[in-house]
Amino acid sequence: MTTTISDWSAISALGLGRPAFAAAVRARGTAAETATPPDPGRARLVPRFEIREVLGRGGTRTMDRVTALAVATAGHLVGGTDGERRADVGNEAALVLGTNISSAKSSMDFARDTLTQAKPFFVDAGRFPNAVLNCAAAQCGIRHTLRGPNATISGGRATGLLALNYARRLQRSGRAGAVLCGAVEEFSAERAWLEGAAAAPGALLGEGCAMFLLAPEKDDRPGLAEVLAVEFSVCAEPAGAGAALGTCVDRAFTASGESPADLWAIAGSGGAAEDDVLAGHPAVRLRSTDLVGDTHAASAAFALAAVLALAESERTGDARTALVTAVDRDGVVGCALLRLPSAGDTR
Amino acid sequence: MVTGLGVISPIGVGLAAFAAGLRTGRSGAAPVRGFDTTGFEHDIACEVPDFDAADWLQELDPADLGRASRFAVAAARLAVADASGDPAAAEHTVARLRSRHGLIAIGTTMGESRDIDALVAQELAHGPAGMSPALARRINAGRLSVSIAHELGLTDVEPVTVPTACAAGNYAIGHGYDAVRAGDVDFALCGGADALCRKTFAGFYRLGAMAPDRCRPFDLDRRGMLTGEGAGVLLLEDLESARARGARIHAEVLGYGLNCDAAHPVAPDSDSVARCMRLALDDANVEPEEVDLISAHGTATKANDIAEARAIRGVFGDASPPRTVSMKSMLGHTLGAASALAAIGCVVAIGEGFIPPTINHEETDPECGLDCVPNEAVEADLRVVQNNALAFGGNNAVLLLGRYEEPS
Structure with a gap:
């Protein structure tokens, strides 16, 4: 069977959603720089991405940025602008999400609490799942009722391609119809520290999520x-x-x-x-x-x-x-x- | 076809030691040595004692790898050695793998989380500039799989890390199975790895999910899990490839199922778990009554064991569900390695004809209502074994393994 991409969305420093990204690519635009911690750093941040404004107050108290970026992007593909569930993304749809170490900030904050609180276990149990690498995929499943396979995939810069191939195999082996497949990265001071320690400076750090809807096999429309x-x-x-x-x-x-x-x-x-x-x-x-x-x-x-x-x-x-x-x-x-x-x- | 098994576990390193541990019901529980436990009221976990990666790595410098990657690479080396029968032939097997197209899929829950803990300590002490570049270069999750390629000199491979939390081992084995079965690759090295770390210990401790002393799955007086660590790697090949090199076939993967509860971040949903088991049985073309043994996720938390037992009885019936054991009673919860190590345990059980016990067992919780083969291994003729994995985020993965029988 062929793998067909029938829709996509992206959240990045170029804006929220497919139209903003497409317009900027058409114009060969480069996303704006934003001053960031660690001071005096600069990065290309998603503009005005306040989690509670984008996703609402319910269920977002402990949600971290990487998770919110993925949940919001998946939301574009699961539901139309009117909030109706798309007919071609059923509850049994699969999700394949690429990440590196999920949220460096969540992981480091949690570790920091074990060292700085009065007792090493005075950590926020509600944030423990954020320190686990499948947090964003799991939350996409929960928030969008995706009950199919729910995989997290990692492989550095190749992550998005590895996720795509994983998703293809899910479809080819009959384990999934529609698949939401993408990859996510967040910016945080923690990620900037780690990246700064690990490698020579390269392009300014950016963040966001790009996600694709892989049509189920029975859908023989040509797609994108x-x-x-x-x-x-x-x-x-x-x-x-x-x-x-x-x-x-x-x-x-x-x-x-x-x-x-x-x-x-x-x-x-x-x-x-x-x-x-x-x-x-x-x-x-x-x-x-x-x-x-x-x-x-x-x-x-x-x-x-x-x-x-x-x-x-x-x-x-x-x-x-x-x-x-x-x-x-x-x-x-x-x-x-x-x-x-x-x-x-x-x- | 499963043709090679590599084990780094709290109860033994290498297949023979692991199998002996399962047969004798060895416990991996001991006071934590890997990080400072001052301030915790109990400090029992299942570490891999005295692990020195230099004993196993031939090409890579252990200093370039985090602890989880060291486990994964060492387990891969062991899997290849096991697949060679005679250790002297291992280099020949590696050369053969180098000439073929492969997949490397390694699951994990936390990745190189121990290094991240160390980097945080450095940051607290000296500021961000004090963070070690060597450690920062080790933390990317993709390194768990690509490091195996580097160690074995494999270039024609697709190395993918599958961080689907505590179902990651089964996820990775399933991915390997699909890739081999479809003919995409000639072999797959797949499994899972995790290293114990302070943040994981603190997290489960805070959730109230951790036992103070012993892990007692399905017991009336169970108090929770013990955290563990290790790695399990399986070499999968198609039958033709296995036969061509005269490989010993340990067992075969019959099929698997994946689904997501899409409900609660940490509490399992028994209906959804039951659905996942049915997906796996259908995929493997196995009827429930053909299953001879279930290797449970069996963390020994109150909630997990009841939900999992309910799901098992829902699929297999209340009257006589298969015997259901939890190897976590011996190994602790080795997170991303858990379902890979348990899958290897299933293969051992099939091959050697015994059921590994659920140790530390005194009285079965009637709400679980399963025969968990308490405390002593029993001899058994096993043809089909089911390996359950349930993860944070409601990620379920169920694998079915079967005895391979040469067609007559």
Whole structure:
């Protein structure tokens, strides 16, 4: 069976929802910088994302930012603007959500309390689930009544592609019809500290969630994109990343029967060697880090969203292909090849 | 086909020690040594004692890995060695895996949470600038799986970490099963890993979910869980690949089921758990009466054991549900490793023909109403075994394993 993306949404520094993201991609906009802690840091933050304003007061007392970003983005795909549940996302829909360490802030706050309170167990039990890595996926399931498989997936910058492949396998093995599949990352001072300690400065840190609705098999409408191939490799040394990515790309074309010559767009997660993939190829090039900052675990998902956004703003009479790449510093390398139907095919 | 098993557990490292521990009902409970427990009124947990990653790692420097990744990588090494039969042949097996396309799927609940605890302590003492770059580089959850690729020199693999909390082991095994069965990959190294840490201990302690001394699943006087740690990794191959290299087939994965209660962050929903078991039975094409043994999630909290037992009786009937044991009575709750270690325990039970006991048992809670095989292992001819996992967030994953029989 083919995997078809029938809808998507994104929350990022470019704004809340698909239209805001699409408009900014069309204009090749870069999200605004915001002054942040740790002072005098700067990051690309989701504007005006107050959890209680976005999601209401009920059930949000202990909700952390990464969870709220995922719950809000999933909400865009589960319900229409009128609050009605979409007919093609039933209660048995699956959720596959990518994350790195969920909320660095939640995890560190909880650990801090064990060291600073009068007793080491004077921690807020209600926030304990926030320190567990599946918190955001679980809350998406609870808040949106998604009773199918509920998976959390992690693999650095390649997380969004790993989640996509996990979701494909769920569908192919008959374990899920509709799947909400995406990846999320939050900004916090804690994440900035950890990132600052772990790596040399790169793109400004960003945050957000990009999520895709994978249509159930029985839905034979053409959708926004077909996932033709998802390929992975591991490179032992950073110097080998370009070659590893090249292998993935070759395989994706071979598996799909498509020709690299016809490739329309290449979107990268912002990792090493990604800019050099298919060097000299005239395809349109996008980088999620340029658009929304470095969203780490969500960076490949945002690259995929950028392809979809650009495709719908620049529709053509012919079907096109697009490549999404990811190279993570821990050695995971991957790519996804998509087919974007022609204007006539698209709903 | 399950062709390799690697175990790092509180009751034994390596398959033989683990199997012996299960057979003799060994307890992994002891006072915590891994972090300071001053201020807690009790300090019993199930750590992996005296674990030195350098004993197992051949390529990677343990200093580059957090404790959970060390467990995962060591367990993967052990799984490959087990799959080779003769330890001297392990290098040959690794070379074979390198030439094939594979999946590495490792589940976890907390990732490298112990390192995060250490980074917080550094931050409190010296400010953010005092945080160790070496530790900060170790914490990404993806490293639990990709480090196995680096250690074994595997490049043609898809390394994915599956942090679906305490159902993560079964989730990862299921993912490996689907990938192998669909022909996407030739092999899968899959399982789960977690390292005990102070924040997890404090969290379960505060929830009132932790026993002061012993873990007593399904007992009338059970007081809760004990936290644990470790890793379990299984090598899955398709039958053809296993036969081609003359592998010993320990057992086969028959199928599995996944669902989400979508109700409460920490309390299980027995109807939903029952639904998950039915999904797994259907997927495996197994009738409830064919199940010879259930390896329960069995945390020994009041709520879990009653909800899980109710779900089991709902699916299997009140009259004579299968014998249902909790290996957590011996291992503690090893979180992301729990269902992977229990799955390996199931494979051992099938292969060696015994049921691991539920230890520390005095009187079965009538509300649970299950035969939990108290205290002593019993001999049994097991063909189909079910392995339950229930997680925070209402994430359920149920795996069915069966004895492999050569077609006659």
